[in-house]
Structure formats: C-alpha cells, structure tokens
Amino acid sequence: MSRDKRPFAMQYDGSVAAITGSSLMSSAALALPRDTLPPSSYDRFDRAEWAKLRSSTPLTLDEADLARLRGINDALSLDEVEAIYLPLSRLLNLHVSAIQDLQRVKESFLGQDVRPSTYIIGIAGSVAVGKSTTARILQALLSRWPNHPKVDLVTTDGFLYPNAVLEARGLMRRKGFPESYDTKRLLEFVTRLKAGARRLAVPTYSHQTYDIVPNATHVVARPDILILEGLNVLQGGDSQGTKPSRLFVSDFFDFSLYVDAGEDQLEQWYLERFARLRETAFNDPRAYFRFYAEMPKEQALARASEIWRDINLVNLRQNIAPTRSRANLVLRKSRDHSVEEVWLRKS
Numbered sequence: 001m002s003r004d005k006r007p008f009a010m011q012y013d014g015s016v017a018a019i020t021g022s023s024l025m026s027s028a029a030l031a032l033p034r035d036t037l038p039p040s041s042y043d044r045f046d047r048a049e050w051a052k053l054r055s056s057t058p059l060t061l062d063e064a065d066l067a068r069l070r071g072i073n074d075a076l077s078l079d080e081v082e083a084i085y086l087p088l089s090r091l092l093n094l095h096v097s098a099i100q101d102l103q104r105v106k107e108s109f110l111g112q113d114v115r116p117s118t119y120i121i122g123i124a125g126s127v128a129v130g131k132s133t134t135a136r137i138l139q140a141l142l143s144r145w146p147n148h149p150k151v152d153l154v155t156t157d158g159f160l161y162p163n164a165v166l167e168a169r170g171l172m173r174r175k176g177f178p179e180s181y182d183t184k185r186l187l188e189f190v191t192r193l194k195a196g197a198r199r200l201a202v203p204t205y206s207h208q209t210y211d212i213v214p215n216a217t218h219v220v221a222r223p224d225i226l227i228l229e230g231l232n233v234l235q236g237g238d239s240q241g242t243k244p245s246r247l248f249v250s251d252f253f254d255f256s257l258y259v260d261a262g263e264d265q266l267e268q269w270y271l272e273r274f275a276r277l278r279e280t281a282f283n284d285p286r287a288y289f290r291f292y293a294e295m296p297k298e299q300a301l302a303r304a305s306e307i308w309r310d311i312n313l314v315n316l317r318q319n320i321a322p323t324r325s326r327a328n329l330v331l332r333k334s335r336d337h338s339v340e341e342v343w344l345r346k347s
Contacts, residue, residue: 042330042343050342051083057090060144061137069136075337076133081141084331084339085134089141091329091344092121095255096148096225117194118222119148120252123229124327125259126320127176127312128270130337134259135229148224156230157205159186162212177315178232183249189220190228190252198222207281210288231315234258234323250326258327263316265335267308274304 045053059082061069070076096119103116121138125131135153143151159181166172171180185203192200201217220226234250250256261269274292278300282293292300324330330343 041347042345045342045344047083047338047340047342050087050339053087053090054082055087055090057086059086061140065140069140070133074130074133076137080338081137084342085137085141088329088342089138089145092138092142092255093145093148095119096145099254100147115196116224117196119225119254120190120193121225121227122233122250122253122256123227123259124231124234124256124320124323126261126266126316127231128266128273129259129261129333130269131229131231131259134257134331135227139227142225150223151225151227152220152223153227153229154189154202154218154220155205156181156186156228156233158203158212158218159183159189160205160212163210173311176231176311178235178319181232186249187247190249191247193220193222193226194252196222208284208287228253231320232323234326235319255329256327258324258330259333260324260330261333263313265333266316267305267313268335269337270308270312271301271304275301 059078061078061081063078066076066078066081099119100116103114107114123131123135123138132155135155139151139153143149160166160175161169161171161180161182163172166175166180171177174180189200189202198221200220202220204213204216204218205211206213228249233253234256235248275297277289278292278297281287282289284290287293292303295303328345330341331339332341332343334340
C-alpha cells in the first residue's frame with residue numbers, strides 16, 4: 001500500500017487531525033445544531049463590554065512576545081490581547097487569589113502550613129480554532145502576576161497512545177478521538193498533581209515524527225497553575241459508554257475554557273493552515289507528512305478537504321462541541337480569528 005493511501009493522523013501546533021485516503025463515513029447523519037445561543041446559565045458579553053473588564057490590568061506583552069507565541073495561521077494582535085486576554089487573565093487571577101485565601105483559612109484552622117494545590121485550567125475546542133495560541137498567551141500573562149509566577153502548560157498530545165498501539169487496536173483513523181488517548185494515564189497525572197506531587201513526568205509528542213517520543217518527557221514540578229490544553233479535555237472516560245469511568249479529567253479543573261467558532265470558519269482555517277504547513281513544515285526532509293509537500297497542490301488540498309469532512313468534522317460534532325456547555329467560559333471567534341463574544345457561566 002502506498003504511503004499516501006495509508007491511514008495517518010496529523011498533529012501540528014497542538015491540534016490533531018486524522019488523515020486517510022478513503023472516506024470513513026458521511027458526517028451528515030451526525031449533524032448537530034450549530035451557532036445556537038448560549039444557555040441561560042451564561043452571561044454574554046460583546047467585545048467592547050468584555051474589554052472594559054480589564055480594569056487597570058497592565059499589558060505585559062510586546063510584539064516580540066506575540067511573534068513567539070502565535071501559532072500557524074493565527075492573526076493575533078496586541079489589541080486582541082488587551083481587549084480579550086487581559087480581562088481573562090484578571091478574572092483568572094481573582095479566582096486563583098480566592099483559592100489561595102481559602103488555603104490560608106485552612107492553615108489557620110489546622111494550625112499548620114498547607115501548600116495550595118496546583119490550580120488547573122482546561123482549554124478545549126476544535127482542530128484549527130486556536131487553542132494552543134490561547135493557552136500560550138494565558139501562560140505568558142498569568143506568569144507575570146506576582147502571586148502565581150510558576151505557570152506550566154501541558155497538551156494532551158503526550159497522552160495519545162503510541163502509533164504502534166493505535167495500529168494494533170485499529171485506531172489510526174481515529175487518532176484525536178477520545179479512544180485514542182491513554183485516559184487512565186492522564187487521570188493519574190491530574191490526580192497526582194492535585195495531591196501535591198513534586199515532580200511528574202509527562203510523555204512528549206513530536207509533530208515532526210507524528211508519534212510519542214520514546215524516553216522523552218516534560219517534567220511538571222508543582223506549578224502554581226497548570227494549563228491543560230486539548231481537543232477533548234472537557235470529556236473523561238470512554239465516550240462510547242462501554243467503560244464508564246468514576247472520574248473525569250475535567251473533575252480536577254478549577255476553571256475551564258472552550259474556544260469556539262462556526263463550522264465553516266473552522267474548515268476554512270484548517271485548509272489555510274494545511275496549505276501553509278505544506279509550504280513550510282512538510283518540506284522538512286524528516287517530516288512524516290513530507291509526501292503532502294511533494295504532491296500536486298490541488299490534489300493535496302482536495303485530500304485536506306476530505307480529511308476535514310470525514311474526520312475532523314465528525315470528531316467535532318460527536319465529541320468536542322457537545323462539551324462546550326461544560327466550560328466556565330466560552331471564547332466565540334469571528335471569521336478574522338478575533339474573539340467577538342465571551343460567555344461567562346453565572347455560577
């Protein structure tokens with residue numbers, strides 16, 4: 001079987017997309033209502049209303065920082081940081097401060113030192129929506145607040161099963177779907193982090209080799225805040241219902257965000273990013289997906305459209321979008337990638 005006909009999965013910039021030479025199924029039967037109004041449990045703010053909530057929070061990033069933090073195909077500006085992410089960092093700082101105050105109450109009651117547990121923020125959303133950039137911006141902003149300077153970032157890519165395991169289980173075409181993750185290991189990680197473990201080793205994922213890197217880890221050393229970013233972080237256990245779990249990863253979150261956009265926008269951003277990767281990262285001789293750079297452009301883009309329709313859209317409708325209502329806050333993006341609305345849960 002030729003390389004471009006085999007089932008593959010692609011991950012770049014924290015996002016996951018399965019790549020296959022054949023259609024898995026029609027997504028029409030899985031269609032869900034989109035662009036619905038937020039439920040009454042959310043307060044909704046337009047961009048101007050939300051920007052006012054920045055108060056006097058200083059801007060601590062510059063253009064050089066943004067250039068380092070932007071993802072592929074992300075048009076993030078300092079105006080966006082000021083209007084959207086500074087108010088959000090202020091809100092999160094207030095949340096963390098409240099938790100720290102409660103810890104001091106506990107210390108007073110027990111008459112002993114109690115180190116606050118790591119505050120965990122979950123960030124979910126579709127492929128190509130900009131989760132990774134959101135996570136990096138928040139990490140940079142939150143680390144500049146004096147009461148929680150140590151902020152770490154982990155993506156769920158490292159908790160994907162290695163390709164050899166996915167191949168053996170027939171899941172290579174489902175890479176990025178909930179069943180392709182080692183949920184037990186992810187749950188163990190967040191459980192031990194909340195319990196105060198001093199050092200935890202997280203598996204490392206390579207976007208270049210498109211697999212877990214053997215014997216390579218990222219060490220999480222008891223940060224003040226951990227941001228956990230991934231497609232399905234607002235889910236937990238087995239989404240098929242065959243192996244019910246007593247715990248969900250999101251049970252350990254202190255705050256959760258969902259980055260949202262319309263399906264048409266997401267498809268356009270995915271195709272634009274694919275085209276850019278084809279001209280950049282895929283040209284690396286070591287790249288697993290180099291064959292897309294060598295393929296005629298029209299053929300490669302046609303394949304990308306098929307991937308979106310038969311894989312990413314299915315995963316979005318089945319597993320990702322239904323978790324939006326579990327988020328504490330929703331960032332709703334417009335066609336130019338800017339956030340046009342913010343939905344904040346009332347309680």
